[in-house]
Amino acid sequence: MVTIYDIAAKANVSAMTVSRVINNTGKISEKTRVKVKRVMEEMNYVPNQTARSLVLQQTKLLFLLITDIMNPFYTTLSRGAEDAAKKNGYRLLFGNSDESIEKEADYITTILTARVDGVLVAPAGDPSLPHLETLRKHNVPFVLLDREVPGIECDIVLGDSKEGARQLVSHLVAAGHRHIAMVNGSPSVSSARLRLQGYQEGLKLSDLRYNADYLFETSFGPVNDLTDMEQWFRQLNPRPTAIVAGNNVLAVETLRMLRGRGIRVPDDLSLVCFDDLGPYSEAEPFLTVAAQQAYQFGYMGMQMLVERIQEKETARLPWKKIVLPAELIIRRSVQQLNE
Amino acid sequence: MVTIYDIAAKANVSAMTVSRVINNTGKISEKTRVKVKRVMEEMNYVPNQTARSLVLQQTKLLFLLITDIMNPFYTTLSRGAEDAAKKNGYRLLFGNSDESIEKEADYITTILTARVDGVLVAPAGDPSLPHLETLRKHNVPFVLLDREVPGIECDIVLGDSKEGARQLVSHLVAAGHRHIAMVNGSPSVSSARLRLQGYQEGLKLSDLRYNADYLFETSFGPVNDLTDMEQWFRQLNPRPTAIVAGNNVLAVETLRMLRGRGIRVPDDLSLVCFDDLGPYSEAEPFLTVAAQQAYQFGYMGMQMLVERIQEKETARLPWKKIVLPAELIIRRSVQQLNE
DNA sequence: TTGTACGCGTTATCAA
DNA sequence: TTGATAACGCGTACAA
Numbered sequence: 001m002v003t004i005y006d007i008a009a010k011a012n013v014s015a016m017t018v019s020r021v022i023n024n025t026g027k028i029s030e031k032t033r034v035k036v037k038r039v040m041e042e043m044n045y046v047p048n049q050t051a052r053s054l055v056l057q058q059t060k061l062l063f064l065l066i067t068d069i070m071n072p073f074y075t076t077l078s079r080g081a082e083d084a085a086k087k088n089g090y091r092l093l094f095g096n097s098d099e100s101i102e103k104e105a106d107y108i109t110t111i112l113t114a115r116v117d118g119v120l121v122a123p124a125g126d127p128s129l130p131h132l133e134t135l136r137k138h139n140v141p142f143v144l145l146d147r148e149v150p151g152i153e154c155d156i157v158l159g160d161s162k163e164g165a166r167q168l169v170s171h172l173v174a175a176g177h178r179h180i181a182m183v184n185g186s187p188s189v190s191s192a193r194l195r196l197q198g199y200q201e202g203l204k205l206s207d208l209r210y211n212a213d214y215l216f217e218t219s220f221g222p223v224n225d226l227t228d229m230e231q232w233f234r235q236l237n238p239r240p241t242a243i244v245a246g247n248n249v250l251a252v253e254t255l256r257m258l259r260g261r262g263i264r265v266p267d268d269l270s271l272v273c274f275d276d277l278g279p280y281s282e283a284e285p286f287l288t289v290a291a292q293q294a295y296q297f298g299y300m301g302m303q304m305l306v307e308r309i310q311e312k313e314t315a316r317l318p319w320k321k322i323v324l325p326a327e328l329i330i331r332r333s334v335q336q337l338n339e
Numbered sequence: 340m341v342t343i344y345d346i347a348a349k350a351n352v353s354a355m356t357v358s359r360v361i362n363n364t365g366k367i368s369e370k371t372r373v374k375v376k377r378v379m380e381e382m383n384y385v386p387n388q389t390a391r392s393l394v395l396q397q398t399k400l401l402f403l404l405i406t407d408i409m410n411p412f413y414t415t416l417s418r419g420a421e422d423a424a425k426k427n428g429y430r431l432l433f434g435n436s437d438e439s440i441e442k443e444a445d446y447i448t449t450i451l452t453a454r455v456d457g458v459l460v461a462p463a464g465d466p467s468l469p470h471l472e473t474l475r476k477h478n479v480p481f482v483l484l485d486r487e488v489p490g491i492e493c494d495i496v497l498g499d500s501k502e503g504a505r506q507l508v509s510h511l512v513a514a515g516h517r518h519i520a521m522v523n524g525s526p527s528v529s530s531a532r533l534r535l536q537g538y539q540e541g542l543k544l545s546d547l548r549y550n551a552d553y554l555f556e557t558s559f560g561p562v563n564d565l566t567d568m569e570q571w572f573r574q575l576n577p578r579p580t581a582i583v584a585g586n587n588v589l590a591v592e593t594l595r596m597l598r599g600r601g602i603r604v605p606d607d608l609s610l611v612c613f614d615d616l617g618p619y620s621e622a623e624p625f626l627t628v629a630a631q632q633a634y635q636f637g638y639m640g641m642q643m644l645v646e647r648i649q650e651k652e653t654a655r656l657p658w659k660k661i662v663l664p665a666e667l668i669i670r671r672s673v674q675q676l677n678e
Numbered sequence: 679t680t681g682t683a684c685g686c687g688t689t690a691t692c693a694a
Numbered sequence: 695t696t697g698a699t700a701a702c703g704c705g706t707a708c709a710a
Contacts, residue, residue, distance in 0.1 A: 001396075001687090003686095003687055003688085004687070004688070005687080013696075013697090014696065014697045014698075015687090015688085015689095015697090016689080016690095016696070016697060016698080017695090017696060017697075019688070019689060020689095020695095020696090022688095023689080025689090026695080026696085027695055027696090028695070028696085029695060029696090032695085032696085044476060044477070046448075046451045046452060046477065047452055047687090047688080048393075048452070048454060048686090048687050048688070049452040049453050049454060050389055050392045050393045050398065050453075050454050050686090050687075050688090051393055051686070051687030051688040051689090051702090052687080052688055052689075053389045053688090053702090054387075054389050054390055054393055054686090054687080054688070054689095054701095054702045054703065054704090055687085055688050055689050055690080055701070055702045056688085056689070056702085057340075057702075059389065061453075069414050069417055069418060069421075070411065070414050070415065070418070070617060070618065072409065075408050075409050075414060076409065078408055078435075079408060079409070079435070082408075082435060086445075091432075091449050091453070092433075093430075093432050093433070094431075094432070094433040096417075096418070096421060106425075110430050112385045113385060113386055113387075113388040114388050114389075114400075114430070115387060115388060115389050137383060138383065138385065222618065249618070251622075252618050252619065252621070252622040253618075253622070255622040255623060256621050256622045259622070259623075259624075277619070278409060279409065279561065279588070279591050279592075280591065280616070280619050282591070282595050283590075283591040283592070283594040283595045283598070284594060284598075284623075284625070285598075286623070340702095340703085342702095342703055342704085343703070343704070344703080352680075352681090353680065353681045353682080354681090354703090354704080354705095355680070355681060355682080355705080355706095356679090356680060356681080358704065358705060359679095359680090359705095361704095362705080364705090365679080365680085366679055366680090367679070367680085368679060368680090371679085371680085386703090386704085387702090387703050387704070389702090389703080389704095390686090390702070390703030390704040390705090391703080391704055391705080392686095392704095393685095393686050393687065393688090393702090393703080393704075394685075394686050394703085394704050394705050394706080395686085395704085395705070396686075
């Protein structure tokens with residue numbers, strides 16, 4: 001491994017001078033600068049970030065913890081975070097908790113030992129609280145994404161889940177639907193709770209009664225075994241004419257379940273959901289959705305994180321909260337019942 | 340920051356003893372071990388991976404460079420790599436080159452300065468050669484994924500692109516298609532070249548003539564502007580009855596282009612592609628594809644990488660090459676022309 | 679079983 | 695404008 005000492009020796013200067021050339025600090029004569037640069041080229045010198053981090057007490061490394069790397073919402077969000085990180089001179093580590101508190105705990109350990117400068121977290125749910133407290137205790141700045149965690153105050157980027165869900169229901173009602181079921185994420189996830197509330201409010205606004213039997217709660221991630229959902233659906237009476245899915249993954253899973261039972265969408269049943277499907281929606285504009293600005297979640301969250309890191313020593317700013325609206329995109333998955 | 344010295348002071352032992360407790364090395368009396376452990380708990384000690392890396396000359400950090408984080412093939416592959424890395428006690432950094440040689444170059448720098456122990460690379464294309472040579476020069480073990488790069492010898496996991504493409508064509512021919520076009524990735528990407536060869540062989544096997552006009556070459560990534568593809572398609576004479584897409588992203592883009600022109604699949608035109616669409620195919624089994632074992636690409640590639648890292652000092656093993664077969668999955672995007 | 683001295687590669691501080 | 699020295703937190707080698 002080539003070090004600044006190797007460079008220094010070959011260039012007949014001290015290691016410090018080499019360091020100054022590398023970092024553009026201090027005053028250096030043009031002559032030595034050129035000479036040192038040339039030697040660095042010759043020897044294929046690459047600075048050792050590890051040693052640098054050790055003395056500078058910062059890694060210029062940020063971490064993004066998402067809950068589902070297969071979900072286009074999160075991959076799009078990741079692109080936003082990546083772009084913003086790069087723009088600010090940071091590198092980005094990704095982690096994928098799979099909606100699991102246990103895997104999340106592992107990543108928290110990784111984050112602490114890797115001494116990253118900050119973290120962007122989409123928490124697995126309310127039980128993430130101790131993880132966030134750990135980060136706080138160790139002075140690791142973090143910004144929450146997409147989900148609130150009761151008990152912790154921090155910077156956060158959220159979607160307007162309640163309003164989005166309300167719009168989805170209103171859209172269904174306007175199309176003549178009266179029996180509207182919901183397949184939602186776990187109630188331990190704040191966005192799931194708000195979407196349920198929005199669903200309930202939407203019903204109320206149209207003088208429809210909320211029926212708990214019409215609600216199926218699972219995880220926001222892929223559902224390995226559909227039998228529970230199938231059983232829930234089979235015993236619904238009367239059978240709903242429409243289903244609201246709490247997110248895109250659950251919409252896909254619901255679609256899968258319905259297909260297994262020979263039920264066509266939208267002919268036999270209408271389906272809408274939160275979050276868009278990325279490129280698939282463009283290719284095949286099928287699902288009517290409340291689309292979130294996924295890229296912005298990542299980009300703005302990263303901006304907030306970087307600001308928080310850089311203002312660490314200065315005045316403590318109040319926590320910031322950004323709420324991004326969801327946009328109703330009407331496509332073909334809803335049948336018009338009232339003509 | 341709490342260091343082993345702080346622990347040592349409070350526990351009335353030397354820093355070395357603390358280090359031994361942490362790493363379970365050397366002989367330590369049960370009494371001091373318990374005492375040290377307790378103090379570590381009390382003080383919320385977290386080992387400093389940076390300092391550790393500096394002295395051990397290894398980071399236990401691996402890097403996965405993919406070319407498209409929005410592509411289900413790569414996200415699935417990532418899951419495989421992640422699982423295998425974790426199983427081997429490594430952490431994983433992700434990077435996304437966006438099919439761009441320039442962004443790839445940036446990541447190569449990141450990789451070198453971060454001093455990761457090894458890299459899994461899906462190269463952007465043949466021009467990636469200097470990047471790989473840089474890694475080689477700096478002694479960073481790497482394994483190539485999905486794409487070969489002429490001029491470099493290394494471990495690699497490939498899909499059987501030629502055979503997969505041949506199968507897709509044969510399937511179309513069997514359905515009565517005679518005018519089969521192809522939308523493919525850049526010829527500077529080895530898998531694109533092989534898929535083109537497979538396409539040509541497939542035609543030949545059925546005594547069909549290869550017509551260069553029927554080939555449209557672009558990037559394997561998202562196509563921002565569809566006008567070129569549209570123009571290509573419009574001037575085709577006779578108009579093909581089927582299109583083979585070089586990967587899933589291009590299939591989606593082709594679908595988008597066709598939709599823009601009011602052409603329905605498969606009614607007006609049939610479409611098949613390399614790579615599956617992940618969960619979407621399950622929900623809506625539409626596209627007929629040559630599916631690759633994406634998860635295995637990542638998992639096996641990571642295994643090879645870890646082996647290569649660990650055998651770095653011992654005998655130099657010959658380069659390994661794994662070729663994974665593609666599986667034809669027949670769905671609804673091909674119209675039967677011959678009844 | 680435990681401790682001391684040193685080095686990993688870099689930068690900050692202070693002196694020249 | 696340049697250099698010598700110490701320090702970042704940890705683990706290895708050797709000594710006690």
